[in-house]
Amino acid sequence: xxxxxxxxxxxxxxxGWKRSGLSIALVPTMGALHAGxxxxxxCACQSVQLSGKVVVSIYVNPLQFSxxxxxxxxxxxxxxxxxxxxxxGADAVFTPTDSLMYPFEEKSGxxxxxxxxxxxxxxxxxxxxxxxxxxxxxxxxxIVAKLFNIVLPDYAAFGNKDFQQAAVIQRMVRxxxxxxxxxxxxxxxxxxxxxxxxxxxYLSTEERKSALCLNQAIxxxxxxxxxxxxPAEELKLELKTFIExxxxxxxxxxxxxxxxxxxxxxxxxxxxxxxxxxxxGKTRLIDNDTL
Ligand code: AMP
Numbered sequence: 001x002x003x004x005x006x007x008x009x010x011x012x013x014x015x016g017w018k019r020s021g022l023s024i025a026l027v028p029t030m031g032a033l034h035a036g037x038x039x040x041x042x043c044a045c046q047s048v049q050l051s052g053k054v055v056v057s058i059y060v061n062p063l064q065f066s067x068x069x070x071x072x073x074x075x076x077x078x079x080x081x082x083x084x085x086x087x088x089g090a091d092a093v094f095t096p097t098d099s100l101m102y103p104f105e106e107k108s109g110x111x112x113x114x115x116x117x118x119x120x121x122x123x124x125x126x127x128x129x130x131x132x133x134x135x136x137x138x139x140x141x142x143i144v145a146k147l148f149n150i151v152l153p154d155y156a157a158f159g160n161k162d163f164q165q166a167a168v169i170q171r172m173v174r175x176x177x178x179x180x181x182x183x184x185x186x187x188x189x190x191x192x193x194x195x196x197x198x199x200x201x202y203l204s205t206e207e208r209k210s211a212l213c214l215n216q217a218i219x220x221x222x223x224x225x226x227x228x229x230x231p232a233e234e235l236k237l238e239l240k241t242f243i244e245x246x247x248x249x250x251x252x253x254x255x256x257x258x259x260x261x262x263x264x265x266x267x268x269x270x271x272x273x274x275x276x277x278x279x280x281g282k283t284r285l286i287d288n289d290t291l
Pocket of ligand 1: 028029030036037039040157158159160161162185186187189190195196197248
């Protein structure tokens with residue numbers, strides 16, 4: 001497995017692969033890899049089969065963090081991540097630095113010389129994570145667009161753990177005509193139902209117990225859902241009370257929406273998507289599922 005640290009090297013490796021007729025699959029990550037990421041790497045391997053190449057990018061993208069978020073303390077363990085990528089079957093790991101990805105941002109005090117071109121999706125980002133973290137998706141779509149231009153993938157794998165993110169990327173690819181096929185992979189969970197996340201390591205033992213309430217709330221919503229509609233606002237209130245009965249929890253949002261358009265629904269029925277964000281102590285966790 002190759003370790004690539006510069007954009008120039010990554011682009012020329014990718015171009016070489018393409019000229020040899022090999023297809024490329026990209027798995028964009030921020031590192032601190034776990035079984036959720038491994039499942040994406042395996043999906044990527046399947047998409048290119050034996051003759052293609054799988055690239056995992058590991059980059060903690062500052063542009064998608066708000067000033068009050070956990071950029072500085074975001075977990076980083078490159079050695080362990082490299083091991084995981086190798087075992088999962090990746091052909092290359094791409095780990096650019098901030099000064100390579102945003103060189104003009106750092107150097108210049110002159111705003112006219114700064115990095116100033118962004119990819120922005122304007123419809124699917126108007127709810128949920130886009131409201132709670134107003135600059136987040138501009139950072140996500142911009143970095144993914146940059147990675148597409150650097151790694152030149154035919155396929156790119158995203159987890160449904162970040163359901164809205166995957167939908168936004170899919171829309172960007174459609175609207176901007178990126179020749180990339182997006183693969184959406186299911187959420188990988190711990191045995192007790194907690195969705196795997198690099199941020200789970202922030203949780204204390206007590207908080208880890210409370211964190212189960214996200215998946216439990218989804219299960220509760222599933223139990224109540226039928227073909228006949230259930231008023232969304234009523235169910236939201238019930239789930240919020242259920243969640244906040246657990247110590248150290250605060251609901252950021254609970255949304256019911258159409259999984260294709262992400263439009264909110266007023267009646268919850270079979271096939272409606274639920275997504276929620278909950279603070280457990282200081283850690284913000286998200287989860288979602290189809291009801
Ligand atoms: P991150 O490193 O958190 O930016 O995530 C990189 C990719 O892994 C994204 O496409 C996520 O949706 C995906 N991912 C993160 N956690 C999980 C999980 N528990 N199951 C499946 N995919 C995941």
